[in-house]
Amino acid sequence: MASASNNFLISLVVVVAAAALASGASAQLSSTFYDTSCPNALSTIRTAVNAAVAQEARMGASLLRLHFHDCFVQGCDASVLLNDTNGGEQNAIPNAGSLRGFGVIDNIKAQLEALCPQTVSCADILTVAARDSVVALGGPSWTVPLGRRDSTNSNATGANSDLPPPSFNLDQLINSFGNNNKNLTVTDMVALSGAHTIGQARCTTFRDHLGEANINSTFAASLRTSCPAAQSTSTDNNLAPLDVTTPNTFDNAYYSNLLSQRGLLHSDQELFNNGSTDSIVRNFASNAAAFTSAFATAMVKMGNLQPLTGTQGQIRRNCWRVNS
Secondary structure: OOOHHHHHHHHHHHHHHHHHHHHHHHHOOOOOOOOOOOOOHHHHHHHHHHHHHHOOHHHHHHHHHHHHHHHHHOOOOHHHHHHHOOOHHHHHOOOOOOOOOOOHHHHHHHHHHOOOOOOOHHHHHHHHHHHHHHHHHOOOOOOOEOOOEOOOOOHHHHHHHOOOOOOOOOHHHHHHHHHOOOOHHHHHHHHHHHHHOOOEEEEEOOOOHHHOOOOOOOHHHHHHOOOOOOOOOOOOOEEEOOOOOOOOOOOHHHHHHHOOOOOOHHHHHHOOOOOOOOHHHHHHOOHHHHHHHHHHHHHHHHHHHOEOOOOOOOOEEEOOOOOO
């Protein structure tokens, strides 16, 4: 029979082992991952992102969206960047015709390949570019854990099932952010939705919302001029800012818009519609620091979703195709 001290040691080993398993692959990520292997990696990404956003402010939102749409489908593995060959993510329903920023990422990758061949992953480029896009538009910064590797496949089925559409109600949104081992909290979900303080959306994504009861009537009327009730090839792709107040500034105006029923998408306004997230929206609307802090925390958590590390996957030489 084991002694009491031995029992204690056995229990301690079990606890330590369980903690190590719980931390998962994200524990292998490190903010200093490229300090020796490619010390100019982060500055190269930042310079390229700043130039792209200076040329077109909307690009900041596009790069942020690329990262989100990557991480929500089989983790942050740059699978969304792979050109479609046999049912890849780029032509999945939530992505077809709306994803942008591939050229910016390809440009960054080419620069990094010249500096440090096959060292910096496309998944890490996406993650850092998302952070730098937010900063370029006046938002918060945060420390990005690095060391992700790139997948060798793209998953259209996962994109169709795991990316929350603009038609989702609050319960569906909460479930979408919490399922498939994402473990993102309700506060994370509301904070990440604040990414809609920048960017634009197509008429097809908000047309149905214009006739709903929980939208400001004047706001809806102003949108119908470019997005009429009838579907039309001439208007379906017309764009409207997700944040009508400060569309090119990363701030908390998105939440103030929700308080006055000026959420562009149905899923936006669901966050403030007499539901469980109303108090979080009110807090973020009145306290910019609370929002930016929660957003930075949620972005790190999202960036740690199921990363490939160690010898998993590969470091693609081109972000748009698997190494031959």
